[in-house]
Amino acid sequence: MENLFKSVEQCPDPQTAEITGNIPDWVEGQLFRLGPAKWDFDKGFSFNHWLDGSALMYKFAIRKGHVDVMSKFLDTIAYQKLTQIQRPVFTEFGTKSYPDPCKNVFSRFFSTLVPLELTDNNIANVFMLDDELYASSETCHIWKIDPNDLTCVKKTDIKELLSVNLASSHPHKCLDGTTYNLGASYMTGLRYHILKMSPFSHHSLKEKGFERASILTSISSAHKTCFSYYHSFGLTENYILFLEQPLLVNTVRMAASGIKGYSLKDCFDWNPSQKTRFHLIDRVSGHEIKTKYQSDAFFFFHHINTYEEDGHVIADIQAFPDPEVLDKFYLNKLRLGEFAVSCQPVFTRYVLPLKTDGKKGENLITLHNTAATAVKQDNGVVFLEPETKGESGFEMPTINYSMFNTRKYRYIYGTGVFETGKFANSLVKLDNVTGQMSVWKETSTMYPSEIVYVPRPGSVEEDDGVLLSVVIDVAEDTRDFLMVLDAKTFKELGRAFVPRSVQLPPTIHGMFHMD
Numbered sequence: 166m167e168n169l170f171k172s173v174e175q176c177p178d179p180q181t182a183e184i185t186g187n188i189p190d191w192v193e194g195q196l197f198r199l200g201p202a203k204w205d206f207d208k209g210f211s212f213n214h215w216l217d218g219s220a221l222m223y224k225f226a227i228r229k230g231h232v233d234v235m236s237k238f239l240d241t242i243a244y245q246k247l248t249q250i251q252r253p254v255f256t257e258f259g260t261k262s263y264p265d266p267c268k269n270v271f272s273r274f275f276s277t278l279v280p281l282e283l284t285d286n287n288i289a290n291v292f293m294l295d296d297e298l299y300a301s302s303e304t305c306h307i308w309k310i311d312p313n314d315l316t317c318v319k320k321t322d323i324k325e326l327l328s329v330n331l332a333s334s335h336p337h338k339c340l341d342g343t344t345y346n347l348g349a350s351y352m353t354g355l356r357y358h359i360l361k362m363s364p365f366s367h368h369s370l371k372e373k374g375f376e377r378a379s380i381l382t383s384i385s386s387a388h389k390t391c392f393s394y395y396h397s398f399g400l401t402e403n404y405i406l407f408l409e410q411p412l413l414v415n416t417v418r419m420a421a422s423g424i425k426g427y428s429l430k431d432c433f434d435w436n437p438s439q440k441t442r443f444h445l446i447d448r449v450s451g452h453e454i455k456t457k458y459q460s461d462a463f464f465f466f467h468h469i470n471t472y473e474e475d476g477h478v479i480a481d482i483q484a485f486p487d488p489e490v491l492d493k494f495y496l497n498k499l500r501l502g503e504f505a506v507s508c509q510p511v512f513t514r515y516v517l518p519l520k521t522d523g524k525k526g527e528n529l530i531t532l533h534n535t536a537a538t539a540v541k542q543d544n545g546v547v548f549l550e551p552e553t554k555g556e557s558g559f560e561m562p563t564i565n566y567s568m569f570n571t572r573k574y575r576y577i578y579g580t581g582v583f584e585t586g587k588f589a590n591s592l593v594k595l596d597n598v599t600g601q602m603s604v605w606k607e608t609s610t611m612y613p614s615e616i617v618y619v620p621r622p623g624s625v626e627e628d629d630g631v632l633l634s635v636v637i638d639v640a641e642d643t644r645d646f647l648m649v650l651d652a653k654t655f656k657e658l659g660r661a662f663v664p665r666s667v668q669l670p671p672t673i674h675g676m677f678h679m680d
Contacts, residue, residue: 166499166502166504166583166612166639167499167500167501167502168385168509168624168639169499169583169612169637169639169670169671170204170215170496170500170671171237171591172202172203172204172205173202173221173222173236173668173669173670174238174409174470175221175237175238175407176223176234176235176236176237176666176667176668177235177236177237177314177315178184178235178454179226179233179234179235180234180235180663180664180666180667181231181232181233181294181297181662181664182225182229182233182234182646182647182662182663182664183661183664184231184232184233184659184660184661184662184663185659185660185662186649186657186658186659186660187632187658187659188227188230188649188658188659188661189230189649189658190229190230191621191622192227192619192631192649193227193228193229193680194226194227194619194677194678194679194680195224195225195226195227195312195674195677195678195680196224196225196227196443196617196633196635196647196675196676196677197223197224197291197298197312197675197677197678198222198224198291198390198614198635198672198674198675199220199221199225199287199288199289199290199291199300199673199675200218200220200221200288200670200671200672201215201217201218201219201220201221201288201670201673202218202219202220202221202316202670202671203218203219203221203238203445204217204218204219204274204496206247206251206252206571207251208251209229210251210252211496212253212257212259212260212496213259213260213428213495213496213497214257214258214259214260214428214430214494214495214496215494215495215496215499216257216258216259216288216494217253217257217259217260217286218670219238219239219243219247219286219288219543220238220241220244220286220287220288220300221236221237221238221239221670222237222239222291222300222310222315223235223236223237223315223667223669223672224236224315225313225633225635225647225661226635227661228680229514230325230601232647232661234647234661234663234664234667235315235442235667236315236668236669237314237315237316237666238320239286239287239300239308239310239315239317240316241284241285241286241287241306241317241320242255242285242316242320243255243284243286243309244286244524245284246265246267246389246676248553249267249557250265250266250267253284253664254282255283255284256282256284256287256422256427256428256429257282257284257286257428257429258428258429258430259428259429259430259495260428261426261427261428261431262282262364262423270675274552278363280420281304282423283300283304283306283330283331284304284306284310285304285306285308285320286302286308286596287300287301287302287303287304287306287347288302288673289301289302289303289334289396289673290302290334290335290468290673290674291310291674291675291676292338292676293338293374293676294336294338294344294362294374294375295365295373295374297309297373297374298310298311298312298678299374301332301334302327302334303331303332303333303334303396304330304331304332305319305322305323305324305330305331305332305348306321306322306323307320307321307323307332307375308320308321309321312678318527320678321362321375321485322375323348323360323375324541326375326376326378327348327358327360327380328350328352328353329349329350329360329380330349330350330351330352330655331348331349331351332346332347332348332349332360333346333347333348333395333397334396335396335397335398335467335468337398337400337570339400341364341570342363342364342365343362343363344360344361344362344531345360345361345362345381345400345405345448346359346360346362346378347359347360347395347397347407348360349392349395351392351414351416351419354385355385355386355388355389355390355391355392355416356383356384356385357383357386357392357393357395357407357409357442357444357503358380358382358384358675359380359381359382359383359405359407359446360378360379360380360381361378361379361380361381362374362375362377362378362379363377365377368428368600370544370545372622377415380449381405381446381448382446382451382452382453383423384407384446384453385423385541386409387442388413390415390416390417391413391414391434392413392414392416393408393409393410393411393412393413393416394412394413394414394433395407395410396465396466396467397466397467397468398468399468399470399471399480400448400471400570400571400586401448401471401472401473401475401478401571402448402472402473402479402507402572403447403449403573404445404446404447404448404454404471404473404515405445405446405448405671406443406444406445406446406468406471406478406480407444407446408441408442408443408444408465408568409441409442409443409444410441410462410463410464410465411435411436411437411439411441411462412433412434412435412436412464412488413433413434413435413439414429414432414434415432415433415434415435415568416432418431418432418590419432425537429638430491432493433488433491435464435487435488436462436525438462438464439485440459440460440461440462441459441460441461441462441463442457442458442519443458443459443460443480443515443549444460444651445458445478454457454519456521456547456589457545457546457547457549458491458517458539458547459546459547459549460515460548460549460550460551461662462487463484463485463487463513464484464485464486464487464488464490465482465483465484465485465510465513466483467483467560467561467562468480468481468482469481469482469483469512469562469564469577470564470569470570470571470572470574470577471571471573472571472572472573474532474573475531475532476518476519476520476531476657477516477517477518477519477530477531477532478517478519479514479515479517479535480514480515480516480517481512481513481514481517481577481597482513482514482515483510483511483512483513483560483562483579484510484511484513484551485508485509485510485630486508486641487508489505489507490508490510491510493505493508493583497615504583504584504595505584505585506584506585506586509556509557509558509560509568509584509586510557510560511553511555511556511557511558512553512554512555512562512577512597513551513552513553513605513667514535514537514551514552514553514597515537515549515551516530516532516535516537516538516539516549517539517547517549518530518531518547521539521541521547523541524541525541525542525543526540526541527540527541528540528545529541533545535552536552537549537550537551537552538550545579548674553596554597554600555593555595555597555600555602556587556588558581558584558586558587558588558661558677559579559580559581559582559584559587559588559591559593559595560579560580560581560582560584561579561580561582561614561615561616561674562578562579563576563577563578563579563616563617563618563632564576564577564578564618565614565618565620565628565630565652567620567626568620568624568627569627572625574597575596575597575627575628576594576595576596576627576628576652577594577595577597578592578593578594578595578616578618578632578652579592579593579595579616580592580593580613580614580615580616580634581593581613582612582615582667582671583612587621588604589609590606590607590608590609590611590612590613591604591605591606591613592604592605592606592632592634592650592655594652594655603627603655605650605655605657608638608641610638610639611636611638612637612639612671613634613635613636613637613648613676614634614635614636614637614640614671614672614675615634615672615673615675616632616633616634616650617632617633617634617676617677618630618631618632618652619631619632619633619677619679626653628652628653629652629653630652631649631650631651631652631658632649632651632652632655633647633649634647634650634651635647635648635672635675636648636649637667637669637670637671644662644664644665645663645667645669646660646661646662646663646664647660647661647663648660648671649661659680
């Protein structure tokens with residue numbers, strides 16, 4: 166595993182991949198992937214955490230049996246400063262910031278008095294908004310990217326537009342073109358915000374991208390000096406679901422970060438005695454429904470899917486028992502090949518009944534296809550107990566998003582990422598009806614990335630498509646490759662082997678844009 170976490174170099178000139186097997190002719194487009202890729206700099210400086218590395222985007226261009234691959238570091242302000250100073254001047258996830266020698270003495274002193282000058286090192290996700298490509302992380306900085314040569318075109322600061330300091334890496338796009346995202350503010354009060362961008366029309370005068378975003382509604386934090394960490398949120402046909410989990414960002418510590426030298430991770434507090442709060446918001450009115458839903462504490466990054474069924478909201482989440490997983494990604498551990506088997510994620514289903522006027526102490530769920538429960542307590546809170554399916558040990562869940570997001574669905578695809586348990590070096594397909602799991606695994610030196618689902622044009626079945634995963638092989642004299650699997654059979658169709666001159670790091674998220 167330690168060979169996965171070496172700093173790599175970019176390859177901005179497209180290189181031809183060698184194809185074996187068969188990539189279906191209808192798979193034409195560009196696969197974009199994004200993640201941290203450079204942690205080591207001159208004078209012996211290295212970042213502390215995997216998530217701190219400089220963002221690298223790469224793409225596979227697939228057209229009629231021909232595949233090209235290229236990569237480029239995002240030319241963000243953070244990257245420019247790193248290249249110049251060889252130290253981060255913005256606080257990263259696990260590494261503190263250093264004084265910027267380009268600033269005068271007054272500016273350097275002032276920067277120690279403001280909480281966490283947020284980085285624009287967008288390592289987390291890549292997505293399309295309108296017909297434009299964007300890279301994001303969990304801050305207010307969003308970069309527009311040229312899809313042809315992967316250059317940074319324009320930075321949008323959501324804080325300047327809407328006074329929102331943080332934003333989710335996973336916006337949701339609806340069939341009508343409406344896009345929602347989740348944000349938070351801490352400079353003008355601790356609140357969470359639902360951001361809404363109405364469909365863009367080429368015949369209107371509306372701005373493209375985030376410039377036309379508005380705040381649908383705001384929710385005050387349940388805590389006086391903290392707000393909940395989040396990475397994603399849920400969406401149904403009628404509701405937005407936000408989970409306020411008890412991994413809290415301490416704003417008092419954030420305010421002292423410039424003086425004390427805290428990283429963002431240093432500002433986290435885990436409070437397992439507190440409950441996870443489920444906020445259900447009407448998509449049209451922005452009003453939160455009055456019922457209070459809670460569960461025992463858990464940690465999560467990813468909502469898998471959320472949908473409505475017979476008067477219930479079903480929320481499927483890839484849940485961890487606690488946030489220990491964040492500590493597994495410190496580079497001093499990863500570069501020793503250490504990744505504990507403990508604290509593994511598992512498919513977890515919560516069911517929220519919309520009708521909650523039943524008797525206290527009784528299960529309010531009337532569905533017959535779930536073992537989850539929802540019991541009204543004496544204080545009026547509906548307490549949720551989940552059910553789990555399949556086996557634990559895979560993450561980066563993927564569904565047939567374009568057809569089944571917000572709808573009842575059946576199949577989840579995931580990867581063992583860096584796990585060392587049963588699904589190490591594996592890709593998995595979970596049937597959430599039967600609990601059956603299919604597994605792809607070849608060797609212990611291969612590390613497959615998050616799966617990207619590509620539906621076959623005209624398909625109506627949920628798993629009528631292909632799955633794309635970039636596999637990094639750390640064995641000697643091997644090449645990394647893009648693998649294409651049949652979504653239905655979970656069998657391999659073909660590979661596109663990357664030339665050895667192209668160095669690919671493990672990435673976080675990606676997307677396929679069909680030509």
